Amino acid sequence: HNYNVVHELHSDEIINGLHFTFVELPKFQAHSVMEKKMAVLWLRFLTEIDEHTKEVPQELLDNPETSKALKAVEESAMTKDELLAYDDFWDKLGAERLLFVDSNKRSMEEGRAEGRKEVARNLLRMGMSIEDISKATGIAKEEIEEYS
Numbered sequence: 001h002n003y004n005v006v007h008e009l010h011s012d013e014i015i016n017g018l019h020f021t022f023v024e025l026p027k028f029q030a031h032s033v034m035e036k037k038m039a040v041l042w043l044r045f046l047t048e049i050d051e052h053t054k055e056v057p058q059e060l061l062d063n064p065e066t067s068k069a070l071k072a073v074e075e076s077a078m079t080k081d082e083l084l085a086y087d088d089f090w091d092k093l094g095a096e097r098l099l100f101v102d103s104n105k106r107s108m109e110e111g112r113a114e115g116r117k118e119v120a121r122n123l124l125r126m127g128m129s130i131e132d133i134s135k136a137t138g139i140a141k142e143e144i145e146e147y148s
Contacts, residue, residue, distance in 0.1 A: 041066050049073060121147050 007013040
């Protein structure tokens with residue numbers, strides 16, 4: 001059963017973003033093994049997670065739906081300042097991860113370029129033509145001429 005929250009005097013004014021969903025567990029009939037597993041996970045979530053929970057069972061973390069609910073419970077227990085600090089932490093971590101990925105990409109590109117140059121130098125020493133080396137490595141003929 002889904003319920004919206006409305007203003008007491010003006011029932012046409014719905015409070016957006018806040019609603020209640022009631023599930024009558026005795027009426028829930030699982031029709032597949034997957035539905036039975038989900039029912040068990042949600043029952044575990046509802047009965048095992050509270051303000052004293054220190055460690056969350058791995059099964060609840062592994063399931064996307066219960067994991068999302070766990071995150072919502074964790075965030076709802078935070079003060080406004082804690083939530084701002086939490087969001088700030090994840091923003092900084094995301095930015096750092098982007099910098100790391102970008103740095104690795106640039107390093108790999110530089111390494112590949114240096115490797116192509118080394119191959120070009122070796123092919124020059126072996127007597128291969130500058131034109132063939134350019135075709136094989138993708139390096140401009142003028143740049144290969146500088147290696148000799």
